[in-house]
Amino acid sequence: MRRVTPPANPPYELFRDEAAFKAHQESDHFKTSIAGQALPLLARRERMQYGLI
Numbered sequence: 001m002r003r004v005t006p007p008a009n010p011p012y013e014l015f016r017d018e019a020a021f022k023a024h025q026e027s028d029h030f031k032t033s034i035a036g037q038a039l040p041l042l043a044r045r046e047r048m049q050y051g052l053i
Contacts, residue, residue, distance in 0.1 A: 015021040024030055039045060 013024075015024060
């Protein structure tokens with residue numbers, strides 16, 4: 001098994017609200033580039049949601 005060092009600063013995105021997050025996921029860019037090309041290359045995907053106070 002090949003050992004891979006995770007990036008020190010994993011990518012993250014900020015969205016104004018839940019509606020903006022959903023709109024992003026429904027965009028052509030997300031469906032094509034992210035869901036269609038990038039995600040299949042990942043060995044593992046972890047998502048965390050945080051709220052701003």
